[in-house]
Amino acid sequence: MPHRQLPQIAVVVIGYNDAAHVTDAVRSALAQGPAVREVVAVDDCSTDGSAELLARLAGAEPRLRVVRRAVNSGGCGAPRNTGLDAVTAPYVMFLDSDDVLPPGAVDALLTAATEERAEVAGGLCVRRELPSGREVPWQGRLYAERAVIARPARRPHLVHDTLCVNKLYRTAFLNAHGIRFPEGRFRYEDVVFTARVLAAGPRFALVPERVYVWHVRRSAERLSISLDRAGIDNWRARTEASRMAYEILLGAGQKELARAARAKFLDHELRMYARELGLRDTRYQRAWWTHTRAYLAEYDAADWTPDPTAPGRLLARVVLASTEPRDLPRLRELAARPARLLPPYTRAADGTPVWSADLPQVTLEPLLTRPVRLLPFTVDAQLRPRARGTLLRLRLHELYGRMEEACPEAVEVEWRMRDGGGRGCVRAAGAGSVAFTPALDGTWTADTTVDLAALGACGAGTWDLRLHVLFADSTGREVTAHAVTGAGRLRRRAVVSARHAVVLVQPYATHSGALALRVAPGARGVAAVVHRRLRRLID
Template sequence: MVEPPHAARVSVVVIAYNDAEHVGDAIRSALAQGEAVGEVVVVDDASADATPDVLAGFADEPRVKPLVREVNSGGCGTPRNDGIAAAVHPWVLFLDSDDVLMPGAVDRLLAVAAEERADVVTGLCVRRELPEGRETVWAPTLYDVSRGATLPGTVLDGVEDHPELVRDTLSVNKLYRRDFLNGHAIRFPEGAFHYEDFVFSARVQAAAPRLAVTDVPLYVWHVRRQAANLSISLRQGSLDNWEHRVAAHRAVVEVFRKAGRPALAIPAQTKFLDYDLPMYLRELPRRPAAYRADWWTVTRDHVAGFDDAAVAAARAPHRWLHAGITALAAVPEGRELTRFAELAAGRPRLVPPYPRSEDGAPVLAAAPADVPLDGLEELSPAGLPVAVDGLATVGGSARVTLTVHELYGRVGALHPVSVQVECTERVSGAKLLAESAPLVPAGEGWTATARVPSARLLRAGRLASWSFVAVLLYADGSTGRAEIRTPDGFAGKRGVAFGRFGRVLLVQVVASPRRALTLRLTGGMAGARQVLSGRIRRILARR
């Protein structure tokens, strides 16, 4: 007979440091789970703000158990370990002070745990960008059924048959049997060790838990990019941040090897090439010269030792990056660095010019980075790293004029027919499609102009910001997608345009830091005030 969910009680471990503004909401979200939560162990990592006062406000709630550290640990691992040691209930769940639990999540996970006799039960984590409120699912290919995920609803004895789970490095989206953690001596790295989740998750996976995979909404991860104190994962402009990430990844590989599970070390290295490396490399041209040089040295030293099988399993553009990085002793500059960064984009693209080796084979860049683009011929139309440049003008309609570049003959061989421009609004995530436009041969590529009525792009009372993706249609019916970037040297345009019925529109056509084409426009006084206040904030920030 399966026990009712409330029969198995949970210790929620909340960690906090100088977060008086949010920790109360985190605690309340845990208490709101009901009687399944037997205690909320709040570990205050020697806060110097009003966090202790917030915790004192829960003095009448017997389930809230503050645990105050006298000296700050420098990281998240030590306070979580303190929480595990203090926990008394059969199950443990982790919660950061600036995040919240989804209503009813604990009961649902406990029901799965009891039915499947699991050691660990995963739930779904939502990343919520603040203040906009835009939400995305963490690791959607693993947990989002609407995106084709197939693992939810399965129970695994260890993860070696599904090594893709190595990509899930979060600790907070899971419910753990406390006896399992204690029996295998699984803890977080102590002290000022960042990306501690990576190592903890590897230790859990290396212990071969009975793992129930669900898509139960469990955790809301608040991403506050404008916060005064950014979370570790958002401090990508610091070289220390990258060095910590590399150290954590090295530790993950070592965990799997020492546990006698070298087969899991391979997907861990592949994950680094497909996820961690591109995320930082795409921003490298924006960093100072000293940062670029040191980053390159650290990265090259790390990836040069990767197993051949791990490199072979990576996506083709990332295999090329690995080969280029290991071929170059020093960081490239100018156009060559841009080429690396563009290939590391979320939608990889190879930008002109397109060099070839002496025997005519496509290569990444000029010597000594003239590594072959192995696998280019086998890429599907959807996987081709096509480069599309574009500009926008606004009147009664917004016109996006774009150029599709040839790619070593691959695009021409597919006979591109037309293009649709997909517009995405930054704040709401709303999408709309422009009418299909024919692609016309022009020089070393093709051009087209797509139009969208300006009225469809306006958002009442505020500034609307749109980005653009080109959806290419080929003669055989296949399609490809590419982010539309601005041409080299584009400095942006600001002005006034007239929409339908003489409506005055304020318009900005700008390039994002990664040169993505961005259109901002507004109509009416409320939108104008928002534009003006934004300019004032930027002026004051520069003083």
Template sequence: MSPQAPRVTVVVIGYNDAPHVADAVRSALAQGPVVHEVIAVDDCSTDDSVAVLHSLADADPRVTVLRRASNSGGCGTPRNDGLDAARGEYVIFLDSDDTLAPGAADALLRAALRHGAQVAAGLCVRRELPSGRDVPWQPELYRKPALVARPELRPRLVHDTLCVSKLYRTSFLREHAVRFPEGRFIYEDFVFGARLLAAGPRIALIPDTVYVWHVRRAATKLSISLDRSGIDNWRARIEAHRQAVEILRAAPGGAKRLARAARAQFLDHGLRMYTRELPARDPEYQRAWWTLTRAYLTEFDAADLDAAPAPGRVIARVLLASPRPRDLERLREVAARPARLAPPYARDRDGTPVWSDDLPQVALDHLLVRPLRLLPLAVDAELRPSGGARLLLRLHELYGRVAAAGPALVDVELTHRGSGRPGLRRTAAFAVETPGETWTAEVRLDLAALDGDVYDLRVRLLFDDGSARETTARAVAGPGLLRRVAVPGGRRGILLVQPYATTVGSLAVRLAPGVRGVAGVARRRLARALRGLRPGGGPAR
């Protein structure tokens, strides 16, 4: 950028995050002269965060430290403080435990200036730690450069609910009072994003990776959005989403179209995510969640439901049809990605596919016309490690669609959980088990050829009519199936194999090769058992 180029302010917010905040600030400073100032807002931390920030300010005059006198309880207030203090013509928001990608500010500013856009947005990646695996956030929006003249022309914009990974014209935010909710308000991004879209900015989209969102699921204290352990988190998410929808509905022009898209996004993302976790919750949480969700869904009309992809739409209709929690395991599988629909497969008196005999009002007639590659096919999987690892797969019929396509082959892939790289691939043929009901395949797996770690099972179903479907397989929890087994491990001598069901019920396998790996598992298991024997230690798991 030339010396006359507009200035960019990066607002970094943090609370008790001394181990990470320096990396965030340095990533902003490393953007070069395009970043005129970094405003670090400390939300009254009680750790060494302020000392870390002042040392950075002493080393670089671009850093300004603002320390709140009291903790706000959320992320909105410190971001507003930073926005109020910003002197740059453009502003970027950055959380203390994340980083800006190299060149992000320059790429975003060039796009904004080129198109005269009040907002420029780029790709955010979720970096799972400690594995380092990057998962792109809403990549469909950022596949190629684009200019959106008005937000309603690209309703999918509502799917990117993050306030980060974007550059904003400071005067535009101030002129239209686009601010964050104050105080302890979780999911403040929802409301900020709705206010932004309702103001009707011109938005430039770029395919560059501009933001790295660090996801530390094993952290001692989870981030506000990742901590979904209590019902208050879901209540806060509903309230933030409700406010966002109302902001869009009240806006002039075509923003009402965005409000409908926002409700469809809630069904496809938030509702599915929390439904996947529901079977693991205690009954009290399940009842409270069910009641809260049903109450919110009554605010949706038929068109809102119809606008959502099928899995979220089906879950919503089951919730609305039943006053009490039911079919949680089955709903969890519908919420999976890709979706699965487990039997039994009921029909009403007219022969229309329905959720169950006692909920015939929840019709599944879309399954009769949906492309086979998108059908929620159910595949059961049993991994038998002893005597040479065998993977047994069973494919279920789905209202006649499977038999009509003709199951032929199944491609099996064990994918390394951390890196996403394929570790083992095999192909097997399907055989008819029960005509018109189930098909089976058996695959031999050389587990000793894999490194010790966790592997997810993916399957690709190939049919005689030329169609295909990629999906996951349900872990069958029969007697002796989901338990640790020590088997001969080739050059390592021994291999400990643990088939298990993931959060959504899919089959995965954990491998511990060699005597040292087996001993490590035994030590961890013993430690858990001893903790469970101590008073107040709870049961061993």
């Protein structure tokens, strides 16, 4: 029998009050085939009948064992530790009750681990937005191709994948190093667990196959920890987990990984929460700003190199330089992906580019030599209704002379359906390449039209604007556009469609300030919009 078919894997499934989904999770683990020796389902003292449901499943499946905790832990770490202590198989994986393992996940990871003699094998996780079905790869760059990494320090980017669920671990390795999750009501336990794994210096095997489907239910009554970011306690927990990860890696002598973990915090966590800061009230903003400044004060000089104008580092330097929240709209755009640095572009008395006149200590001088493809330049986008269609006006801003130096010639316009959900119609071409025209104010403009009826022909959904700016040297860069509001902007509008009779289109700015369109075609789409508006009025 091939080694990948031997019963060597334990899958630890944890759940709390998730009777609606836990069956699918357990069955997805059992369906992996004979390589799965046991599925250990840990019920964290549920009160919704989950334990009874699992007990019935176990009665018909000898590979399933159910462990019920007597007291709810309040987190995910303790039940995972409970399951880990109960497994007998040589390898172990983790699965949350509201997610699933795709077919072939176990075989792909086990084959890699055994053939490469690796203590840890990791594969691609996809975030599946529900109910749309849109899938977004998690850390796809890391899993683009097969790789074997003798020591984590040789691939510092490993610190960016803090998930524990898309990996297979040699049980003896975890036990020998005493690697466990934080106990109790500890949020972001994955971050600390992953740091402990990396600190132990395991041999890693990476595979490009999909091995985990992470279900994202933003409309759920009880949001997951990663989605429930409205309270300041969530941010404090995030920074504490990041601090612990840094200290674990540094304490193990993994200085390069510790430095990478700090850089990852600036590029990922800080940018993510900064994009949402404008949505919070003043009290939250002040608390966030004060806590963030205190945390960033722990960074040393080496943490700001080699590029102090990289978006996350620049954002952090602005926070450190000001005692009060400021420039939130501008910071939101800087935190976008890709980053956009909105005007005004200020210079100090000696001509050095700076963040603003009252924050001259935040220098932007590295922007003068940074490659054009990495510059946080800004393209404004404004929709204007016209009798013969809808005009999309694009305006590219100068950035300390770098745009003039690169000589922007044209821009390619494309609308992409965000929630395609496998319907096939996920893109709508714009007018192809549209030439830029230099303006007297030092900007470049380009006008094209938007066929709103064509977007509606693909059904209800959200469309994101993507631009590909082309320069004179034949290089280019894909960017999103800053949504311009004000006089003349297009509000919700009804558009005549040969297929649907009428299409409702609503432009809006995303959390990061980019232009997007919500489209609702036909009588059913119109009715759904009216129903949602009435419900908001009633609520």
